[in-house]
Amino acid sequence: MAQLHCYVPDDIADLFRKKAEKARLSTSKYLALLVKKETSEKWPDHYFDLVGSWEGEPLQRPESLDYEKREGLE
Known part of the structure; x- marks a missing residue:
């Protein structure tokens, strides 16, 4: 084992x-x-178990803003 x-x-x-x-x-x-922990490349155990488990009010996405218009590339 390395020291x-x-x-x-x-x-x-x-x-x-x-x-x-x-x-x-x-x-x-x-x-x-x-x-x-810091050098591991895998997700922690049970990391994805919480997906879809929200029990509060439904989340609402705010209305999208208009994108600015830019000049095209030549």
């Missing part, structure tokens, strides 16, 4: 440690989770 080293300001490191602790993970595992 990555980085330098961050002390205040950022403190915030990072607190977030890792809140997630009940070591800083190494928490960082690995963030890197994996």
